[in-house]
Amino acid sequence: MAEATLAAQSKPEEISTRPSLLHNIFLRNLSAKIAALPMVLTVLVVFVGCSAWSVIYSFTNSGSLPSGKFVGFAQYERLFKTARFVGSAENLALYGVLSLVFTMVVGFLLAVLMDQKIRFENTFRTVLLYPFALSFIVTGLVWQWIMNPNYGIQKVAFDLGFTNFRFDLLTNSDTVIYGLVIAGLWQGTGFVMVLMLAGLRSIDEEIWKAARIDGIPAWRTYLQIVIPMMRGVVITTLVIVGSGIVRLYDLVVALTQGGPGFASDVPAKYVYDYMFARGNLGQGLAASTMMLVTVLIILIPWAYIEFGPKKNK
Amino acid sequence: MESSVSIRDLSLDFGSVKVLQSLDLEVAKGEFIVLLGPSGCGKSTLLNCIAGLLDVSEGQIFIGGKNVTWAEPKDRGIGMVFQSYALYPQMTVERNLSFGLRVSGMPKAEIEQRVNRAAEILQIQPLLGRKPANLSGGQRQRVAIGRALVRDVDVFLFDEPLSNLDAKLRSDLRVEIKRLHHRLKNTMIYVTHDQIEALTLADRIAIMKNGTIQQLADPHTIYNRPVNLYVAGFIGSPSMNFLEGTLNPANQTFVADDGTVVPVGTYAFETPVSGSTKAVLGVRPEHILIGEDAKSKPFTQEVEIEIVEPMGSDTLAWTKIAGKAVTFRCDSDVVITSGQKILIGFDPARGSIFNAETTNRI
Incomplete structure (x- = not known):
């Protein structure tokens, strides 16, 4: 009944709005459009506008102020000839691959463990999620102490008599990146676990029952039935973890300051240094544009898969 | 087997x-x-x-x-x-x-x-x-x-x-x-x-x-x-009608709480009953008949119809017997209206009698 009257009421309105397309665009659901306006402006001005500004000025020879003249791709040529930037990109790639693989795998395994109807699940979940509530600066500082040979774990082991024990990842330029990965994992795994756990919990229990009746071992059920069903959660997690990796900056600053030398430098730190410390805006913006391009390379295929034309999935 | x-x-x-x-x-x-x-x-x-x-x-x-x-x-x-x-x-x-x-x-x-x-x-x-x-x-x-x-x-x-x-x-x-x-x-x-x-x-x-x-x-x-x-x-929709009262095996009657007497001589008892017992008499809506069909039944009573629910294949009517709401089912061709006085009747043999305390069938 209620639906019928609603339909009857809305019909004349539809007819009256049909002649004017403009009316449809601007006045229909007016209050909703007004409410959305600030966010629309934010997106247009801050996200799109500022990104465009950055890209445009990366083609200039601006110094401390954005006033230089157009120099084409000169900043990019310089960028890719700079060993520091290439090195930082390599660092980020190594960190990214290791961090992505391990947070996803470890996070998923932890979620599976959590899902076994264990006791004190809430406690474990809180403990594991807690690092995520800390800022990267705190995480960095804590791990800097833990991994410092003079007063961290190595010192403790040394005092206990294990004089050959070494835990000095941060002071060795070959291993410093693994130190970063460990601190990053400690911070991010809990969050991945919580997302994955939510995904696991959304799977109907009857699926599990059906799989047990079919005699499918638990690991195969996870691999071939449950994980494919969690596709949405997995992709969302990948995007969140991935974007966190690309903008990696504060952890590096707190943990190593990019050192020893430039052994743990990352693109975001390169950008910051050139823009604010060295007064070379053009170079910094060129580097940041490269980061933007990287993010787009990740995001566009994802958006296409998630929101694009639906195939028969 | x-x-x-x-x-x-x-x-x-x-x-x-x-x-x-x-x-x-x-x-x-x-x-x-x-x-x-x-x-x-x-x-x-x-x-x-x-x-x-x-x-x-x-x-x-x-x-x-x-x-x-x-x-x-x-x-x-x-x-x-x-x-x-x-x-x-x-x-x-x-x-x-x-x-x-x-x-x-x-x-x-x-x-x-x-x-x-x-x-x-x-x-x-x-x-x-x-x-x-x-x-x-x-x-x-x-x-x-x-x-x-x-x-x-x-x-x-x-x-x-x-x-x-x-x-x-x-x-x-x-x-x-x-x-x-x-x-x-x-x-x-x-x-x-x-x-x-x-x-x-x-x-x-x-x-x-x-x-x-x-x-x-x-x-x-x-x-x-x-x-x-x-x-x-639990079984049956609309569900069975229940009348509460006392079963007197001596004169083979069930006396509802308000004094309405239902003769239960035709009922096949599961267990022999000795002495008067608190009991519940249950009758399914389709076992209550109206008009001519009702006359020959052991229990008959003239009642006033309260509400009529036409269900298409049949019609459901609500009334009161012994002060209790009772539904009965009749053919959809029979014209009945609310407020109408009508003779209804049923045979307890088709009903069920339960002990009010143990709730078991007797």
């Missing part, structure tokens, strides 16, 4: 909550048993115990003569169909049917033969290449039945398989399950809260309440000779 599923003294506790209490059930080979009861009565729990999805606290379960109390679900020789269908959404229908067999390492040719047979029985051959998301509810449930079928087992378990379907599909698929049972002659244990499904499908119905079986009998007996007040009230 050869026993297919045998449940002996089965109990299940979750902490201090007793979900199933020393329950016994013998299911003959090829029998269609329906477990019927309201939600929370333990019927699905019992089915999950039979399937091996829940560990029992006490008692034993035998399937096909083998003690399977602690066996894995896949080794019990059962197939199960779920309310939510529980199809694997990323796999095609064909993969859904064959996945369990593939995992068990069955030869390809045999898998193919079984899948084709199941698809043919359920008429889902054209759907084999599709994914569950592209199927209607009825088609999905067929595939789910197919997944039980390819396992080539003796016992089928159904956990409210039709509850997610709309009314039309439900009655279609109900007939189809019945047809399937006639064709395959497997043992089937079927859980539902829908009494129409229970009455239409079952060879025997087990009415459950609070983890115990109240009555286990064929649908006709359950409907016409319920063992206690609970079963009487």
